[in-house]
Amino acid sequence: MGDQEMRLLFPVAGLAVMAMARLAMADSDVILTTTVNDVTRSFTLEELQALPVERFETITIWTEGPQSFEGVPLAAMLDDLGVTExxxxxQAINDYAxxxxxxxxxxxxxxxxxxQNGASMSRRDKGPLWIVYPYDSKPEFQSEAIYxxxxxxxxxxxxK
Structure with a gap:
């Protein structure tokens, strides 16, 4: 391959690398994958935020002091997925289920x-997603099963 062919190849290779990087970024934006009846859907944070929102403040056994949480009610997510029973x-990132x-x-x-407290949660801080109950609002939310x-x-x- 001559110098001229190499000079033409570099811009094409650069475009291919940029396209692959964009695809990888798009995949990394997915924070939730759902599977219902063998149909898989992926959700970004923006897509989750477009669903109904619930906010509450509660005390948890894993944090100190009252914490405010905002997210999609699990019932609204199931409704969006067409699930009734x-x-x-x-499942978590580490496969805990x-x-x-x-x-x-x-x-x-x-x-x-x-x-949590108005900010996205990092993996280090139990994120990106955390199933949370308003633990101190009802005694039944303070059980080992709920925790x-x-x-x-x-x-x-x-x-299932």
Whole structure:
């Protein structure tokens, strides 16, 4: 290959690298993947924020002092996915998984929190997503079963 061919090849290679970088960035924007009846959907933070929003303040056993949370009610997510029965399986980045019976989900609880105290949550701070209940609003939210369902670093939901 001569010098002229090499000079023509570099810009083309540069465009290919830029296109691959854009695709990788688009994939990295996905923070939640759902699977229902073998149909998989991916959600970015912006797509989650376009769904109904619930906000509350609560005290958790994992943090100090009152914390404010904002996110999508799990019921609204299931409605968006067309789910009316079964069990939700939530999985974390480290593959930890919990099951939440759909008949124990209310219109407003739990939420898939994407903001804590007004800010996005990093992986180090239990993010990007955390299933949260308003723990101090009802005694039934202060049980081992509810605490075990409060999965952080969640990135996958499926319905069984």
């Amino acid at each position: 079964g069990t939700v399986s939530a 919990v099951d939440i019976p759909i008949d124990e989900i209310t219109e407003t609880t739990p939420i898939i929190a994407y903001h 075990s369902r409060s999965i952080w670093q969640m990135d996958r939901l499926s319905v």
